[in-house]
Amino acid sequence: MTTIQTISIFPSFELSRQTITHHDGKVFEYYLLSNGLGRAQNPPYQSDVFVVANHTDKGWVLGISESYPQEWRDVALRHEIAEKYEPNPEHGCDACKRVLLCELLEVGLMCGDDTDRYLAYVTFRLRFFQEVVAYYQVAPRDAITVALLECLIRSRDTLVEHRDMLLARAGLAAG
Numbered sequence: 001m002t003t004i005q006t007i008s009i010f011p012s013f014e015l016s017r018q019t020i021t022h023h024d025g026k027v028f029e030y031y032l033l034s035n036g037l038g039r040a041q042n043p044p045y046q047s048d049v050f051v052v053a054n055h056t057d058k059g060w061v062l063g064i065s066e067s068y069p070q071e072w073r074d075v076a077l078r079h080e081i082a083e084k085y086e087p088n089p090e091h092g093c094d095a096c097k098r099v100l101l102c103e104l105l106e107v108g109l110m111c112g113d114d115t116d117r118y119l120a121y122v123t124f125r126l127r128f129f130q131e132v133v134a135y136y137q138v139a140p141r142d143a144i145t146v147a148l149l150e151c152l153i154r155s156r157d158t159l160v161e162h163r164d165m166l167l168a169r170a171g172l173a174a175g
């Protein structure tokens with residue numbers, strides 16, 4: 001089994017190189033990235049919690065911040081791999097939302113009867129997308145970032161609906 005390698009593009013922020021096995025059995029390298037990377041961007045990324053995945057002219061990049069909760073790092077990395085490593089052009093702007101819905105199913109299974117843990121995850125992931133949306137709203141605009149922002153807003157809105165549904169269900173159960 002060959003490992004899909006990540007190139008080094010943030011050498012001073014790379015803490016360690018690790019691997020993750022994707023759902024299809026492919027093994028991917030990724031970097032665990034130190035927190036200062038976000039604030040070193042121009043414009044600065046306000047959150048310390050981020051995931052980096054991209055095709056560059058030098059190769060594929062995959063990384064996640066050390067402040068991303070450890071128990072959910074693999075889920076976030078698999079989201080990026082599913083969405084960006086072999087993107088399906090047919091899905092276009094729905095790719096992120098489509099992967100997010102699969103992610104929520106996976107996390108739901110991991111949480112089982114622990115509905116509080118699941119709600120905490122959805123709330124965390126919503127905040128993550130809110131922060132990414134806020135970043136791209138102030139980042140320099142080009143065709144790629146405009147399209148990306150639209151995708152991210154769809155995912156954020158999906159999480160808002162999902163959280164509200166969970167809260168309504170919890171309210172019904174409590175009442």
Ligand SMILES: [Zn+2]
Pocket residue numbers: 079083095096097099100155
């Ligand atoms: Zn996504």
